[in-house]
Amino acid sequence: MVRMTRTPLTPDEVAADPIGLDAMLSDDERAVRDRVRAFVDTELRPHLAEWYENAVLPRELLPAFGELGVLGMMLAGDGLPGRSAVEYGLAAAELEAADSGLRTVVSVQGSLAMTAIHTFGTDDQKAQHLTGMAAGHIVGCFGLTEPNAGSDPGSMTTYARRDGDDWVLTGAKRWIGLASIADIAVVWAQTDDGIRGFIVPTDAPGFTATPITAKLSMRASVQCDLTFDDVRLPADALLPGARGLSGPFTCLNSARYGIVWGAMGAARDSLEAARRYALDRVAFERPIAAAQLTQAKLADMTVQVSTGTLLALHLGRLKDQGLLQPHQISIGKLNNVRTAVAVAQSARTILGGNGITGDYSPMRHAQNLESVRTYEGTDEVHALVIGSALTGLPAFR
Structure with a gap:
């Protein structure tokens, strides 16, 4: 029996893919992720601190997102992207690694407004709006x-x-x-x-x-x-196709699914910002990354991001098979946003005083995630969705 010898991974390689996620993705899925990541790095990251500081959302981002193919990403039909749930999830994670507000733009346009028209609209309504919305020309x-x-x-x-x-x-x-x-x-x-x-x-x-x-x-x-x-x-x-709350809830579940992935993007970016800083920052004559307490924080955050990402991938596979249930979306949203908040806050502590500036992303992510934690269902709402599924006894009233 011949034993294969593997070349040890560098710290950067471990940090980029600590659990071997790439091996779980198809070529198409990796291609979508890498394309969106490249767009984020070149078109979004250079401007994030300025946009956040000045409370600016450039409208021209919508056509750019349309050209990228992330608007109404899971919707199929003429002029629509027709990508898988996992591909959309990977894109959402990359967008939220930039900023939660920018991932929200894609969610509002695609998962909410476009999904409502695509699912419940007439053929004329779909023809009038959806192609233009997928291109970002209609908002x-x-x-x-x-x-x-x-x-x-x-x-x-x-x-x-x-x-x-x-x-x-x-x-x-x-x-x-x-x-x-x-x-x-x-x-x-x-x-x-x-x-x-x-x-x-x-x-x-x-x-x-x-x-x-x-x-x-x-x-x-x-x-x-x-x-x-x-x-x-x-x-x-x-x-005409929507009656009662089942209509908007269908759209909300699509948006909540995107959040399961997006929150892990914000958490991953926070972790990486803290890791890079810890390797560069010298205190007591050595990088703070060599300190046990810092390594413990980095290890804990890595475990949290890894497990949350695996949960997101599992839910995406279920969604692509048509098997995803509402309570499972609630498990993902509740766990992953709560986890992302904790990771961003822990990452900020590694950055020390510098962490409160716009030069580093974790505090911005932490503040954004407080909104993500609230919208599309609060922690309490998702806990009750899960509780109702477990007991058969709705407890909302």
Whole structure:
């Protein structure tokens, strides 16, 4: 029996792939990841600190994301990317390794607005919007959350009433991503027939989007308050395939799946920033990477990122087989975002005082992840989704 001798891995090689993830991916999957990573390194990273500091989201990123092929990535059809769930997950991780706000742009456009139209719209609605949205030439947003109806969307008060053949929309939404730069809004509203979805042109009279500016998190992105003051919509604004909360929840589950991967991108980037700093920073006549406490932190973070990434890959394989269940998405979102917050905070401690500056990513990631932890379902909501699946007893009320 011939034994193969393997060349020992360098520290950089171990850090880049501590658990051998590359061997678990196909050539196509690695190609998607590497293409998005190269885009992030050349087009996004040089500007991240400036965009975050100045609370800027350049609208021209949308066409760039469209050319990259990450808008509506899991949707199939003419002019749509039609990629796998794992490929989308890998792309989401690379985008959030840059900034959570930038991954959120892709999620709002693709997983929320485009998924709503693709899943519940008519052929005419799909033809009118989806190709342009995939290219980033049409920007969409998704109006579900309200000032007093976040975790309980069934209590929304936005209302659409019939007036002849038209609909008239009144009410308000809050924390709506991309709304002030969007061309259309997918808005969910109460009607006499239950909760329904509508495609609303943002230039319609009575539609107002006001950016929320006093943010300590997600600064390189746009979230808005929306108001609808008797916005008149034609009959064909209705998304006919969606009735009740199952419509928006279908879109939310697509977005939550992306978060499972994206959070690990932010965690991985935080870990790598801390590792590089620890190797360069000298204290007491040696790199701080040689200190036991620092190595223990790096090891613990590596284990956390590795296990979270394996969970994301497993859920992606299930999704590609059509087997992924809502409670499994909740397990992934709850675990991976909670893990990413802890990793980013631990990484910041290795950076010492320098870690509070915009020169290093962990504190920015930690602040962004506080938003990611809240949106698309808080920790408490996902814990109750899991608890309900385990017991058969819903505990939301």
